[in-house]
Amino acid sequence: xxxxxxxxxxxNMGGPMxxxxxxxxxxxxxxxxxxxxxxxxxxxxxxxxxSGPDAVRQADVVITMLPHGRLVRSAYVGAExxxxxxxxxxxLDAVRPGTLFVDCSTIDIAEAQDIARLTEAAGxxxxxxxxxxxxxxxxxxxxxxxxxxxxxxxxxxxxxxxIMGARIVHCGGxxxxxxxxxxxxxxxxxxxxxxxxAFVLGERLGLDPQVQYDVMSQSTGQSWAVNVNCPVxxxxxxxxxNRGFEGGFMGALMAKDLGLALSALNREGVDAVLGRTCQxxxxxxxxxxxxxxxxxxxxxxxxxDAAS
Ligand code: NAD
Numbered sequence: 046x047x048x049x050x051x052x053x054x055x056x057n058m059g060g061p062m063x064x065x066x067x068x069x070x071x072x073x074x075x076x077x078x079x080x081x082x083x084x085x086x087x088x089x090x091x092x093x094x095x096s097g098p099d100a101v102r103q104a105d106v107v108i109t110m111l112p113h114g115r116l117v118r119s120a121y122v123g124a125e126x127x128x129x130x131x132x133x134x135x136x137l138d139a140v141r142p143g144t145l146f147v148d149c150s151t152i153d154i155a156e157a158q159d160i161a162r163l164t165e166a167a168g169x170x171x172x173x174x175x176x177x178x179x180x181x182x183x184x185x186x187x188x189x190x191x192x193x194x195x196x197x198x199x200x201x202x203x204x205x206x207x208i209m210g211a212r213i214v215h216c217g218g219x220x221x222x223x224x225x226x227x228x229x230x231x232x233x234x235x236x237x238x239x240x241x242x243a244f245v246l247g248e249r250l251g252l253d254p255q256v257q258y259d260v261m262s263q264s265t266g267q268s269w270a271v272n273v274n275c276p277v278x279x280x281x282x283x284x285x286x287n288r289g290f291e292g293g294f295m296g297a298l299m300a301k302d303l304g305l306a307l308s309a310l311n312r313e314g315v316d317a318v319l320g321r322t323c324q325x326x327x328x329x330x331x332x333x334x335x336x337x338x339x340x341x342x343x344x345x346x347x348x349x350d351a352a353s
Pocket of ligand 1 (some may be wrong): 077
């Protein structure tokens, strides 16, 4: 019996997610400081508010889809002491009793847990629900949601998430949605660089890439990085390697997620030689041309290093 959702952060992901809620008949009030994001959302039927707090006053559920954790935290509690008058009121001060908070942003695990504690201390239920599936999944309503929440809060959030996603997994308590996402992307980075190294070695050895693909994709080297996101053009026509690594999952976002993985590795004292190496490689990749290329474009770095 959700009557009204407030949606904060109407960017690349939040814009189409909010649009899908409207299309399913949910009343959505939204806010974003960027005029283009606001205009697109207004056109899709989102009722635009003057500020974050104004967007949430009548809401039953508040969804945030923001670039990083500091912004989520300051939106929730208000930018106290920052001197920014207009941000002084936090969302936690502006909502009605019983409002559910769902943060879909990808943020640090410990920070998500901290934000959930603050939310509960203010008397509200909190859910972390980061996504995978990218802009394409957001537009199609086929995102995968990885959810960290108590059972009751999960049950309240799930019907809404189902409108925006195809796969909703309850991963555990607070922060476990973020934990599942970060562990998956750590593995993904390692396998994508592994695929790049294998194909570059194959090239050096004179192995036909199609033959190499036929072998690896059917044997123990098979993986999403080879079978779907194949880093050489040809064997998988839909992979970004066939279009100069345009589109797909941007290097900048992989670098961001690996930064979050690195802080979790450090906090937990986990060694992870490969994960730390991938984090360094993707940070360098994203600092250059790779920022807005698909992350499988890292094969060009591997190839250049092999040639030097
Ligand atoms: P984006 O930069 O396109 O959108 C974020 C929006 O939040 C911007 O429009 C910004 O103006 C707005 N914003 C900032 N502060 C705000 C505030 N206080 N109140 C309301 N709005 C505010 O980013 P995105 O690509 O939509 O990503 C959002 C989140 O989703 C990130 O955490 C990202 O890591 C994660 N994510 C992105 C993808 C992807 O493919 N883009 C995939 C999975 C997860």
